[in-house]
Amino acid sequence: MISLSDVTVAHGARVLFKDVSLRIDPGVRIALVGANGVGKTTLLELIAGERQPDAGEIARRRDVTVGAMHQEVADASGPVLGEVMAASPVPALEEQLSLLASRIAATSPGPEQDALLAEYGHAQDRFDHHGGYGVEAEARRILGGLGFGDRDLRRDLRELSGGWMMRVALARLLLARPDVLLLDEPTNHLDLDSIRWLEGFVGGYEGAVVVASHDRDFINAVANRVVELARGVVTSYNGDYEAFVTQREARAAQLEAAAAQQARQIAHTERFIERFRYKATKARQVQSRIKQLNKLERIAAPETDSMRMRLRFPPPPRAGRDVVVLEGVRKAYGDVTVYDKLDIALERGQKVALVGPNGAGKSTLLKLLAGVLPPDEGERRLGHNVEVAYYAQHQVDALNLDRTVLQELSSAVDISKVNPRDVLGAFRFSGDDVDKRVGVLSGGERARLALAKLLARPVNLLCMDEPTNHLDMPSRDVLEDALVAYPGTVVLITHDRHLIRSVADTIVAVGGGRATVYLGDFEYYAERTGLDLDSAYMPEALAPQDAAPGRKDTVRKREEAERRNRIHRETKDLRARLERVEAALMEAEAEVADLDRALADPDLYEDGHAVRETLTRHDAAKDRAARLLEDWLRLSEAVEDATARAETH
Numbered sequence: 258m259i260s261l262s263d264v265t266v267a268h269g270a271r272v273l274f275k276d277v278s279l280r281i282d283p284g285v286r287i288a289l290v291g292a293n294g295v296g297k298t299t300l301l302e303l304i305a306g307e308r309q310p311d312a313g314e315i316a317r318r319r320d321v322t323v324g325a326m327h328q329e330v331a332d333a334s335g336p337v338l339g340e341v342m343a344a345s346p347v348p349a350l351e352e353q354l355s356l357l358a359s360r361i362a363a364t365s366p367g368p369e370q371d372a373l374l375a376e377y378g379h380a381q382d383r384f385d386h387h388g389g390y391g392v393e394a395e396a397r398r399i400l401g402g403l404g405f406g407d408r409d410l411r412r413d414l415r416e417l418s419g420g421w422m423m424r425v426a427l428a429r430l431l432l433a434r435p436d437v438l439l440l441d442e443p444t445n446h447l448d449l450d451s452i453r454w455l456e457g458f459v460g461g462y463e464g465a466v467v468v469a470s471h472d473r474d475f476i477n478a479v480a481n482r483v484v485e486l487a488r489g490v491v492t493s494y495n496g497d498y499e500a501f502v503t504q505r506e507a508r509a510a511q512l513e514a515a516a517a518q519q520a521r522q523i524a525h526t527e528r529f530i531e532r533f534r535y536k537a538t539k540a541r542q543v544q545s546r547i548k549q550l551n552k553l554e555r556i557a558a559p560e561t562d563s564m565r566m567r568l569r570f571p572p573p574p575r576a577g578r579d580v581v582v583l584e585g586v587r588k589a590y591g592d593v594t595v596y597d598k599l600d601i602a603l604e605r606g607q608k609v610a611l612v613g614p615n616g617a618g619k620s621t622l623l624k625l626l627a628g629v630l631p632p633d634e635g636e637r638r639l640g641h642n643v644e645v646a647y648y649a650q651h652q653v654d655a656l657n658l659d660r661t662v663l664q665e666l667s668s669a670v671d672i673s674k675v676n677p678r679d680v681l682g683a684f685r686f687s688g689d690d691v692d693k694r695v696g697v698l699s700g701g702e703r704a705r706l707a708l709a710k711l712l713a714r715p716v717n718l719l720c721m722d723e724p725t726n727h728l729d730m731p732s733r734d735v736l737e738d739a740l741v742a743y744p745g746t747v748v749l750i751t752h753d754r755h756l757i758r759s760v761a762d763t764i765v766a767v768g769g770g771r772a773t774v775y776l777g778d779f780e781y782y783a784e785r786t787g788l789d790l791d792s793a794y795m796p797e798a799l800a801p802q803d804a805a806p807g808r809k810d811t812v813r814k815r816e817e818a819e820r821r822n823r824i825h826r827e828t829k830d831l832r833a834r835l836e837r838v839e840a841a842l843m844e845a846e847a848e849v850a851d852l853d854r855a856l857a858d859p860d861l862y863e864d865g866h867a868v869r870e871t872l873t874r875h876d877a878a879k880d881r882a883a884r885l886l887e888d889w890l891r892l893s894e895a896v897e898d899a900t901a902r903a904e905t906h
Contacts, residue, residue: 258281258282258283258317258318258321258436258437258465259280259281259304259315259316259317259318259321259323259437259465260278260279260280260281260315260316261277261278261279261280261303261304261310261313261314261315262278262313262314262315262316263276263277263278263312263313263314264276264277264278264279264303264310264312264313264314264315265277265310265311265312265313266296266299266303266310266311267311272489273295273296273299273489274295274296274300274486274489274490274491275489275490276313277300277313277491278491279300279484279491279493281304281437281465281467282465283436283463283464283465284463284464284465285465285466285481285482286459286460286462286465286466286468286479286480286481286482287465287466287467287468287480287482287483287484288468288469288470288476288479288480288482288483288484288497288498289301289467289468289469289470289484289486290469290470290471290476290483290484290485290486290498290501290730291485291486291487291729292487292729292730292731292732293699293700293701293702293727293728293729293732294699294701294702295486295487295488296486297441297469297486298441298469300469300486300491301325301439301441301467301469302325303315304323304437304439304467305323305325305439306323307325321436321437322433322435322436322437323435323436323437323439324430324433324434324435324437324438324439325430325439325441326426326427326430326439326440326441326443334413334414334415335413335414336410336411336412336413336414337400337405337409337410337411337412337414337417337425338393338396338397338400338410338411340414340425340429341396341399341400341425341428341429341432342392342393342396342432343429344429344430344432344433345387345388345392345396345432345433346383346387346433347384347387347388347389347392350380350383350384350387351384353380354377354380354381354384357373357376357377357380358377360373361373361374361377386434387433387434388432388434392432395432396428396432397410399428399431399432399458400424400428402451402454402455402458403424403427403428403447403451403454403455404424404447404448404450404451404614404615404616405424405428419446420446421446423445423446424446424447424451427440427443427455431458434463434464435464436464436465437464437465437466437467438459438462438464438465438466438467439466439467439468440459440466440467440468440469440470441468441469442469442470442471442727443455443468443470443475444470444472444475444752445726445727445752447752448613448614448615448752449612449614449752449754450614450615451615452472452475452752452754455475456475456478456479459479460478460479466479468480471725471728471729471730471733472752472753472755473498473730473755474753474754474755476497476498477497477498477499478497480496480497480498481495481496481497482494482495482496483496483497483498483500483501485501485505492505492508512556515556516556519553519555519556523550523553526546526549526550527550529542529543529546530543530546530547530550572715572744573644573715573716573717573744573745574642574644574715574717575605575642575717576605576640576641576642576643576717576718576745576746577605577640577641577642577643577836577839577840578604578605578640578832578835578836578839579602579603579604579605579638579640579832579833579836580603580604580605580607580639580640580643580717580718580746581602581603581626581637581638581639581640581643581645581718581746582601582602582603582636582637582638582640583599583600583601583602583625583626583632583635583636583637584600584635584636584638585598585599585600585634585635585636586598586599586600586625586632586634586635586636586637587599587632587633587634587635588621588625588630588632588633589633594770595618595621595770596618596621596622596625596770596772597770598635599622599635599770599771599772601622601626601765601772601774603626603718603746603748604746605640605717605745605746606744606745606746607746607747607762607763608740608741608746608747608749608760608761608762608763609746609747609748609749609761609763609764609765610749610750610751610757610760610761610763610764610765610779611623611748611749611750611765611767611772612757612764612765612766612767612782613766613767613768614768617767617768617769618767618768618770618772619750619767620649620722620750622765622767622772623647623720623722623748623750624647625637626718626720626748627645627647627718627720627748628645628647629647639718640836641836641839641840641843642717642840642843643717643718644714644715644716644717644718645716645718645719645720646711646712646714646716646718646719646720647711647720647721647722648707648708648711648719648720648721648722648724649721649722649723650722650723650726652707652710652711653700653703653704653707653727656695656703656706656707657695658694658695658696659694659695659696660694660695661691661692661693661694661695662681662686662690662691662692662693662695662698662706663677663678663681663691663692665695665706665710666680666681666706666709666710666713669710669713670710670713670714671714675713675714677713678691680709680713681709683709684705684706684708684709685705685732686702686705686706686709699727700727701727701728701729701732703727704724704726704727704728705728705732708724708736716745717744717745717746718745718746718748719743719745719746719747719748720748721747721748721749721750721751722750723750723751723752724736724749724751725751725753725756733753733755733756736756737755737756737759737760740756740760741759741760747760749761754779757779758778758779758780761778761779762776762777762778763775763776763777764777764778764779764781764782766782766786828896828899828900831892831895831896831899832896834892835889835892835893835896838885838888838889838892839889841885842882842885842886842888842889845878845881845882845885846882848874848878848882849875849878849879849882852871852874852875852878853875855871856871856872856875
């Protein structure tokens, strides 16, 4: 339907890609992958006909229709359902059919009527193809799959956030059913339910699909071909993302071996030339080998990504056992109560993923835990020595567009303790990049800068709302590795199921005003809720169910989670007392250490009064630390005894 032949695109002196050839045939589902800034969106614009190449040709079949969804949407007004239905050609086709029927009735049999009948048949085929009289039902089905309730369909578009506007734009495109469907990061603003629904829709789409995405699970679900853009070159692989990784590694190994073999041959030839360059008897052979080298097409060894993001969280201070606790919390927006009498406690080192449909209250719960949003009733308590960091999209939007990258980061860190250039280097800003204005950065670069600002100071409770939005696949992998290695507590909202599976050891299912804690990974949560991870749709069930029979590992995880819940309930008060004593003990030991250093300073002994005062304080601090240590040991034993009793119940 569409073919690109030897296409080249440049931005000024920089060649984005060169001599690209690509065919888009019916039924193909292509995933475009590559780092931010390599040209995926530009390639989609070329396919859509929205821009022309600097060189090469793009051929399109005359009757082919192309529909494109981009990462920005235009302002609009009117009801949601009406806006989506306006994208369908059905109303215009219905009017055309009515007009043709009138003309046919008024025309005598003959060639003219035959032509009108043929035109009517063609219009009727298109009318049926695009849903016919069932177009409104189809629009409602698509909007429902993307998370819109019945009441939402009558809402004015001006009331919607940017994320919901993106869903409207996607619904318009899916209803129009073009021959070639172009999607640019379609999962960025969808929850897990909607992503699973979209996977089913795209997987069964009759036309061709080209999608640029950093969501490997989505690619695995829909793609039968992967096209990688890297260093100005486009390479095509058959299969899904996992097949692409395997093939790319094999290809890289072959290229590396071929490049090494060629390098050895070149070195041998160059040694021959140098050895016999000035021997008349070898002149012909020398000239022949020089010509061979000049004509030789050099094999480029695979390049390593030297600009890979190297994310390492600064070591956080050690927190108490209970990091953050919500007790009896109520939160409402106007007449809508999101939570009432909510209790939840997170411990040191937990990696928590909040899951649930959009509008269930995930972001509200995250803000309550982070302290960004105060509860209307109830209490939020932070544990001893807890420092909190909160990351959300608004922090990307709040960047000062007039500052340079270096100025923006420097405004958020203590430059006497942190080198801003070192931090920026870890986030792939190096050289002249640090002097770029924030306003000229791409969405992915701004996301990296916002993360750098957040993580430049050590914290032990990290609350993150969609941190992978706009990050490319390599950056997502590095963030994943860093979160796994992070010793603090993480609370995470993300639509990236790969990140949830890799990082989370606790799932909190949010919905119906409840937050249900599952002390296990994503697969365990799926088993408990009856969630089918292999289906094309993710149900919203949140109530626990029995584990599937015959799954020993699942049963073990369920029993372990129940045991931990029982222990938590029966030792809650003791652990709270232990936590308070532990905090006081740490303060007393810190005071003793400070006084030890003071007593080791020779200058102190020039003032006899200061010496006596310091010794008195030192003795008192040691006595207090000793008493607190005894209390801590006694309470620790009590917690252990209570835990043992709970385990035997």
